[in-house]
Amino acid sequence: MQHLLNLLIKSIFVENVIFAFFLGMCSYLAVSKKIKTAFGLGLAVIFVMLLTTPLNYFILTYMLKEGALSWVHPSLATVDLTFLAFILFISTIAGAVQLVEMVVEKFMPALYTSLGIFLPLITVNCSILGTSLFMQEREYNFTETGVFSLGAGIGFFLAIVLLAAIRERLRYSNIPEPLQGLGIAMIITALMGMAFLSFSGIKL
Amino acid sequence: MSTDATTEAPVKVEKKREALFSKKNVQTLRDPLDDNNPITVQVLGICSALAVTVQVKPALIMSLGVIFVTSFSNLIISLIRKSIPTRIRIIVQLIVVAMLVTIVDQVLKAYMFDVSKKLAVFVGLIITNCIVMGRLEAFALSQKPWPAFLDGIGNGVGYGLILIVVAIFREFFGAGTIMGIQFVPQWLYDIGYVNNGLMVLPPAALFIIGIYIWWQRSRNTKLVNVS
Numbered sequence: 001m002q003h004l005l006n007l008l009i010k011s012i013f014v015e016n017v018i019f020a021f022f023l024g025m026c027s028y029l030a031v032s033k034k035i036k037t038a039f040g041l042g043l044a045v046i047f048v049m050l051l052t053t054p055l056n057y058f059i060l061t062y063m064l065k066e067g068a069l070s071w072v073h074p075s076l077a078t079v080d081l082t083f084l085a086f087i088l089f090i091s092t093i094a095g096a097v098q099l100v101e102m103v104v105e106k107f108m109p110a111l112y113t114s115l116g117i118f119l120p121l122i123t124v125n126c127s128i129l130g131t132s133l134f135m136q137e138r139e140y141n142f143t144e145t146g147v148f149s150l151g152a153g154i155g156f157f158l159a160i161v162l163l164a165a166i167r168e169r170l171r172y173s174n175i176p177e178p179l180q181g182l183g184i185a186m187i188i189t190a191l192m193g194m195a196f197l198s199f200s201g202i203k204l
Numbered sequence: 205m206s207t208d209a210t211t212e213a214p215v216k217v218e219k220k221r222e223a224l225f226s227k228k229n230v231q232t233l234r235d236p237l238d239d240n241n242p243i244t245v246q247v248l249g250i251c252s253a254l255a256v257t258v259q260v261k262p263a264l265i266m267s268l269g270v271i272f273v274t275s276f277s278n279l280i281i282s283l284i285r286k287s288i289p290t291r292i293r294i295i296v297q298l299i300v301v302a303m304l305v306t307i308v309d310q311v312l313k314a315y316m317f318d319v320s321k322k323l324a325v326f327v328g329l330i331i332t333n334c335i336v337m338g339r340l341e342a343f344a345l346s347q348k349p350w351p352a353f354l355d356g357i358g359n360g361v362g363y364g365l366i367l368i369v370v371a372i373f374r375e376f377f378g379a380g381t382i383m384g385i386q387f388v389p390q391w392l393y394d395i396g397y398v399n400n401g402l403m404v405l406p407p408a409a410l411f412i413i414g415i416y417i418w419w420q421r422s423r424n425t426k427l428v429n430v431s
Contacts, residue, residue: 020406025250026334083310086328087302094295123294126332133325178421179414182247186414193407 004147011151014200017127018159019193024127028160029185031121038164041121042157046150048100048122049131052093053149056132057142059088082136089132097123127156162192233354236362239424242335243366244417249335254370254409255326260383262322263371267364269308271357273330277301278344278356285345297340298331305330335359370412378403 017023024045031041062068066080101119105112112119122128131152135145166188175184242248249270256266280300281288288296309327312320320327330336339359344352375381377400380388388397402408 022250022254022406022409023329025254026248029247029250083306086306086309086331087299089328090298090302090331091295094298098295120294123298124332124334124337126329126334129332130325130329133328137325176418176422178425179418182244183414183417183421186410186417190407190410190414193410194402194405197405197407 004143007144007147008151009202011148012155012158013196014202016155016159016196017130017152018156018189019196021130023130024125024156027121027125028156028163028189029182032160032164032167032185035161035164035168038160042160044119044122045125045127045156046153048093048097049128049149049153049156050146051100052096052128053131053135053152054142054145055092055096056089057135057140057145059092060085060136064088085133085136089129093128093132094123127152159192163189166192229351229354232351233358236355236358237365238362238420239426241362241366241420242338242359243363244413244420246335246338248338249333249363250413254413255406256323257367257371257374257409258378258404259375260368260371262319263367264364265312265316265319266323266326267360267367269305269312269327270330270333270335270363271360272308273301273304273333274336274339274360274363275353275356276304277336278339278352279349281340281344282347282349282352288345293345294337297337301336301340302331335363366413366416369416370409373412374403374408378408 015021018025018028027041032038060068060082062071064081064085066082067077069076069079069081097119101112104119131149134152135148140148163185167185170184170188179187236242240246243250256262277297277300281297284296305328308330309320312323312327339355343355347355372382375383376387380386380393380399388399
């Protein structure tokens with residue numbers, strides 16, 4: 001239990017997807033001009049991450065790993081399909097996002113209008129695929145996968161809402177013209193990353 | 205062969221050659237290097253890039269991988285652009301890109317295992333690198349194969365350029381080396397020079413890119429406030 005809690009805190013703060021790995025920077029920089037939209041995107045990312053990473057975990061353990069296919073037939077025990085991981089992971093993510101989009105559109109039109117445009121964008125959010133690939137690389141089991149994807153999602157949510165809040169304030173400050181917009185957002189992210197580095201002192 | 209055919213053939217080749225590196229095509233190739241750089245102007249593909257820039261060598265290999273993927277995915281998508289239904293085009297694009305990235309990954313694993321270990325998940329993340337998808341959506345879906353291929357190369361090189369600039373700074377100040385060769389002389393260490401530990405950490409990459417953007421935009425004021 002304590003181990004899982006540690007993993008959660010580690011994936012939110014110490015190994016934050018944005019500040020430690022730069023995953024999902026594109027949408028992080030593009031959608032952080034207003035707190036409200038940043039909030040919506042953050043929630044959508046948490047949701048999609050919680051859905052796709054466990055799905056990819058099942059694909060990995062029951063289809064791709066060496067010996068994973070032995071449940072079909074014992075003679076397939078030596079088949080190793082891990083080289084197909086990229087294609088299957090990204091198809092799962094694209095499919096899941098499309099499905100989520102259709103379900104949300106049908107049953108929760110209010111939520112759909114507030115998230116609408118961001119949902120398809122999430123497919124190409126590096127942090128989603130990155131979480132699945134980290135899950136594969138670090139060989140998490142099922143509960144760890146669930147906790148890790150939750151933590152990674154919350155980490156992204158936290159980062160994008162924080163940046164949006166800072167950028168809303170920035171509008172009233174006097175920044176050199178060439179640095180406005182993207183430049184200052186980069187430097188702020190770097191400063192926030194340095195602040196988050198202090199979490200790496202925590203012993204977990 | 206009749207004489208007609210032989211006289212016609214060279215004319216055709218000439219025409220093609222003219223189109224091959226016409227002004228517009230050269231522009232397509234050269235624009236992404238500076239004025240329309242994918243990272244600093246289009247804000248695409250920052251995701252998988254920055255974590256591999258601690259040293260120059262992985263950055264170089266990563267850029268080669270990205271150039272390969274962007275150019276060939278642009279080419280393939282442009283070739284089949286008329287038969288892709290609009291509704292499922294994102295999935296089609298992703299599958300093509302994922303296939304190319306799988307090739308890159310397997311080649312790296314086979315011939316450069318140590319670099320492949322260092323790049324780890326970031327090779328896989330070329331799939332969701334926004335440059336690839338962004339160029340497919342913005343260019344390859346509406347252009348002929350050859351310009352699309354050039355556009356892919358241009359954007360890949362523009363991306364690699366930033367990667368290598370950042371990597372040179374980070375490796376030089378962070379470890380005193382470039383490509384593993386010692387550049388800071390020993391006597392400097394003897395009189396008390398120390399490597400800058402911050403340069404090895406993730407935020408340094410963002411600082412360097414932020415300053416690069418500042419420099420680029422103050423040099424070329426047209427770019428100010430495009431995003």
